[in-house]
Amino acid sequence: MMESSAKASTKYLEELSILLRSQRFTVHPRETRDIDVEHDGSTLCRINDLGNLGYFADKIAGKESVLDRIRETARSTREYMTLLEQAPPLVAEGLSEGYQLLAEFNGTILAGHMTRYGAPFVTWEWVHNKTALWQGHYYGVGDSGGYSSAKRDFAVRSGLLPSSALFTPEQLTEVYRSIHETLDSEYPLTDERRKLLESAAEQIEDFVPDLDERVQRSNQAELDAPRGGGMELS
DSSP: OHHHHHHHHHHHHHHHHHHHHHTTOEEEEOTTSEEEEEETTEEEEEEETTSOEEEOGGGOTTOHHHHHHHHHHHHHHHHHHHHHHHOOBOOOTTOOTTOEEEEEETTEEEEEOOBTTBOOEEEEEEETTTTEEEEEEEEOTTOTTHHHHHHHHHHHHTTSSOGGGOOOHHHHHHHHHHHHHHHHSSOOOOHHHHHHHHHHHHHHHHHOTTHHHHHHHHHHHHHHSOOOOOOOOO
16 A cells, blocks of 8 residues: 555656646656756745645745746646546547546546656547547647646536636636736726735636746737837828
8 A cells, every 4th residue: 555655656746747847847856755846047846745835935036926836736736646546447439548537427528547748638528328439629748737628628518617607718818917907007996996806816827827928928919919000101
């Protein structure tokens, strides 16, 4: 039992390292079953094999949002690694071995499997009296929020949530920008409205792991957009 637990912990840190590196962090494995995570030449935090994160206070000033992204990645990775460890195998016609059934509702399933390159996820629909699967939506290793995106797709496809109740990361990025444009403006705000806007921004920060990069791309696209509508003189 202890050997199995140690093996699962090792797999967790290996998977987490793959995801963090895909987000352009530098990961340094340690001999004590934990990892150090470096960003822009500074070691920001240390994560152990249980997913607990400790950070270096003198290194995170101005990088709190980066630390939050690391923390959320560690949390979600721990969640799905635990599910994969406990989930039953998924059996269907024409399906290769290795997939595990993570969730099922209303004829829709969420599945995943471990590979040497990380864990991809997929949603399918049952057909032929639940003997075969079709219309797979795939979320590969290193995709931004791959596991979260797969869960979201499962919730919508299965009918647990209507698609209109969920915003895409692109929509949330623009909402986030608009919130901060309002907060940073001289427009008069009541204390209640300011608190509501600030809490909404924090929720978006927690949900979109690569929010900073998305905001930068959105800002740059706006700067690069052609300006029109002005009068030209000849």
